[in-house]
Amino acid sequence: MRLALDAMGGDHAPEMVVRGAELAIERQPDLELVMVGDSARIQPLIDTTTRLKSADLRIIHTDKAVLPSDKPSIALRSGRDSSMRLAINLVADGEADGIVSAGNTGALMAMSKIALKMVPQIDRPAIASFFPTMRGESCMLDLGANVECDAENLVQFALMGEVFARIVAGLERPTVGLLNVGSEEQKGHAEVREAAAVLREIKGHFDFKGFVEGDDITAGTVDVIVTDGFSGNIALKTAEGTSRMMTHFLRHAFKSTLLAKIGYLLCRPGIEHVRQRMDPRRYNGAVFLGVNGIAVKSHGGTDELGFANAIGVAADMARYGFIDRVMEELETVGPIQASLSTNDKAAAS
Amino acid sequence: MRLALDAMGGDHAPEMVVRGAELAIERQPDLELVMVGDSARIQPLIDTTTRLKSADLRIIHTDKAVLPSDKPSIALRSGRDSSMRLAINLVADGEADGIVSAGNTGALMAMSKIALKMVPQIDRPAIASFFPTMRGESCMLDLGANVECDAENLVQFALMGEVFARIVAGLERPTVGLLNVGSEEQKGHAEVREAAAVLREIKGHFDFKGFVEGDDITAGTVDVIVTDGFSGNIALKTAEGTSRMMTHFLRHAFKSTLLAKIGYLLCRPGIEHVRQRMDPRRYNGAVFLGVNGIAVKSHGGTDELGFANAIGVAADMARYGFIDRVMEELETVGPIQASLSTNDKAAAS
Numbered sequence: 001m002r003l004a005l006d007a008m009g010g011d012h013a014p015e016m017v018v019r020g021a022e023l024a025i026e027r028q029p030d031l032e033l034v035m036v037g038d039s040a041r042i043q044p045l046i047d048t049t050t051r052l053k054s055a056d057l058r059i060i061h062t063d064k065a066v067l068p069s070d071k072p073s074i075a076l077r078s079g080r081d082s083s084m085r086l087a088i089n090l091v092a093d094g095e096a097d098g099i100v101s102a103g104n105t106g107a108l109m110a111m112s113k114i115a116l117k118m119v120p121q122i123d124r125p126a127i128a129s130f131f132p133t134m135r136g137e138s139c140m141l142d143l144g145a146n147v148e149c150d151a152e153n154l155v156q157f158a159l160m161g162e163v164f165a166r167i168v169a170g171l172e173r174p175t176v177g178l179l180n181v182g183s184e185e186q187k188g189h190a191e192v193r194e195a196a197a198v199l200r201e202i203k204g205h206f207d208f209k210g211f212v213e214g215d216d217i218t219a220g221t222v223d224v225i226v227t228d229g230f231s232g233n234i235a236l237k238t239a240e241g242t243s244r245m246m247t248h249f250l251r252h253a254f255k256s257t258l259l260a261k262i263g264y265l266l267c268r269p270g271i272e273h274v275r276q277r278m279d280p281r282r283y284n285g286a287v288f289l290g291v292n293g294i295a296v297k298s299h300g301g302t303d304e305l306g307f308a309n310a311i312g313v314a315a316d317m318a319r320y321g322f323i324d325r326v327m328e329e330l331e332t333v334g335p336i337q338a339s340l341s342t343n344d345k346a347a348a349s
Numbered sequence: 350m351r352l353a354l355d356a357m358g359g360d361h362a363p364e365m366v367v368r369g370a371e372l373a374i375e376r377q378p379d380l381e382l383v384m385v386g387d388s389a390r391i392q393p394l395i396d397t398t399t400r401l402k403s404a405d406l407r408i409i410h411t412d413k414a415v416l417p418s419d420k421p422s423i424a425l426r427s428g429r430d431s432s433m434r435l436a437i438n439l440v441a442d443g444e445a446d447g448i449v450s451a452g453n454t455g456a457l458m459a460m461s462k463i464a465l466k467m468v469p470q471i472d473r474p475a476i477a478s479f480f481p482t483m484r485g486e487s488c489m490l491d492l493g494a495n496v497e498c499d500a501e502n503l504v505q506f507a508l509m510g511e512v513f514a515r516i517v518a519g520l521e522r523p524t525v526g527l528l529n530v531g532s533e534e535q536k537g538h539a540e541v542r543e544a545a546a547v548l549r550e551i552k553g554h555f556d557f558k559g560f561v562e563g564d565d566i567t568a569g570t571v572d573v574i575v576t577d578g579f580s581g582n583i584a585l586k587t588a589e590g591t592s593r594m595m596t597h598f599l600r601h602a603f604k605s606t607l608l609a610k611i612g613y614l615l616c617r618p619g620i621e622h623v624r625q626r627m628d629p630r631r632y633n634g635a636v637f638l639g640v641n642g643i644a645v646k647s648h649g650g651t652d653e654l655g656f657a658n659a660i661g662v663a664a665d666m667a668r669y670g671f672i673d674r675v676m677e678e679l680e681t682v683g684p685i686q687a688s689l690s691t692n693d694k695a696a697a698s
Contacts, residue, residue: 148538264616
């Protein structure tokens with residue numbers, strides 16, 4: 001199994017990418033890696049490591065890179081020789097089983113769609129990622145690729161998200177919920193209600209639990225939370241912001257008096273455990289589900305640990321044949337459009 | 350100033366309502382209160398207090414109440430003699446300056462719209478509430494009244510939210526932001542982009558800061574966050590859920606070892622301060638902005654402290670003439686529809 005890495009993407013590239021690659025190889029020694037980027041900067045970094053020097057690793061040189069500020073349309077036109085594009089092309093050409101980049105999200109999405117195309121029957125890609133919950137971890141999609149989604153998109157996201165959770169979290173029968181403003185059938189706008197009707201119908205194939213609400217996300221009520229990219233992005237960032245606020249308040253509390261400082265030292269192992277459990281690096285690696293190839297976006301500001309985790313997500317998806325499994329799933333379920341129109345008729349009659 | 354209280358709404362009514370009323374009178378002794386509900390249950394509770402016995406307080410008896418499970422349509426039809434409806438009618442008839450209820454949200458919203466009507470030029474009511482941020486507190490609307498909103502609704506929400514923050518938080522010139530998935534002008538769906546264009550145009554009247562993202566909510570980037578009821582409800586509940594998860598993890602951490610337990614005791618004053626700062630009771634009182642009368646919804650599960658705070662929100666709105674101020678604001682800004690169509694033309698050309 002071979003993964004292509006955009007060695008120039010991310011705030012701390014290429015150092016972070018090389019060190020992340022080393023960590024990933026340490027965890028999965030059979031991994032083959034291709035690093036795309038400035039070899040004059042990458043090679044010396046590799047030479048400082050012991051694991052990568054002896055690993056199955058190739059460098060493809062380019063001195064061009066997509067900038068964080070590049071608009072997707074600009075990156076598509078003028079980034080044909082960029083490290084990001086060349087890395088994606090390796091997947092398109094069957095030279096690699098997946099690509100990981102910590103670069104510009106919009107550019108990565110646009111390039112992945114163009115170079116890898118879409119999985120047949122899937123109309124739009126969705127961004128999916130895992131996050132911590134009270135019960136363990138769950139995944140949510142779409143986190144921001146599509147600000148507007150119709151019922152069919154949501155159903156497709158549910159199918160792909162379920163396969164993603166099966167493969168990456170190793171769940172046998174992940175539960176799926178649709179994000180809404182209430183749990184009753186009549187709640188929400190037409191798109192979520194229609195999507196729910198279809199999902200209830202094809203429920204034999206997987207464990208659809210109906211509507212879930214915002215507080216179900218961290219409660220871990222379901223393994224897969226499906227929503228449009230507008231609400232999903234807002235939910236994700238609201239959760240991040242809330243966690244940041246509480247951390248800020250607590251840090252202040254632990255420093256407020258000498259006694260509190262001593263108390264903090266005594267509590268530290270437990271608090272450190274909480275910090276680790278919620279560590280964003282642990283959940284790093286947002287996946288573009290629906291493109292016909294494995295493309296994983298690492299957070300731009302992450303470090304080697306986070307990047308190694310993103311590589312791990314791509315490796316799991318490739319190893320367990322994510323794309324094939326999604327296609328099988330779509331095959332089994334049959335045309336969603338047909339269910340949708342049956343439901344429309346049922347609703348009209 | 351006189352407020353009507355639905356004495357039978359809420360999980361712990363009427364006890365919680367009577368004790369909340371006592372607290373509110375303690376804070377604002379000039380407050381007149383009318384309690385609507387079962388006098389056989391309310392009067393004995395009042396008799397146990399010293400403050401309410403001597404306060405300007407009237408009971409209007411009814412033994413009917415809206416149930417938490419009643420659908421709004423049912424409550425409207427069969428709840429004409431309910432404590433909730435009679436309390437709202439007092440506002441409609443000019444007998445009270447505002448109503449506070451901890452009962453069924455949907456029923457309260459439906460009855461308020463029917464009995465109080467809408468403020469002229471406002472099409473739909475929005476639910477608004479304050480919440481804690483890193484910088485203090487901000488308010489957000491709509492929190493769930495409208496799952497779909499057009500640009501005009503969002504602009505109206507912005508105008509009302511700004512007046513609400515001026516009056517209830519006492520801010521001279523509150524900053525306003527529109528919730529979106531990015532801060533750039535081209536981000537988001539048509540409704541938020543159009544609303545932003547109009548708000549930029551009428552910016553002379555108030556301090557519009559453009560788009561904000563999910564993590565700006567708790568960062569306190571702006572004083573008023575405007576969004577549709579779908580995203581607003583999800584953001585609110587996601588924040589609640591995240592805070593609940595962190596509290597759950599931390600509680601576990603503080604109990605994990607004997608040393609941690611001792612450490613917790615030493616940190617407790619600081620942690621207690623954080624708990625107070627984020628206490629939902631402190632932010633209790635969601636307001637139905639846009640109905641032509643002051644209607645405040647208390648959380649159903651709150652206690653007397655939370656209910657007293659909801660009474661405080663209604664009192665502030667009545668005291669500082671919220672409805673009149675909103676109408677002045679609308680007058681000053683002029684027809685929003687005109688700005689919208691100008692923008693459409695500009696966008697089309």
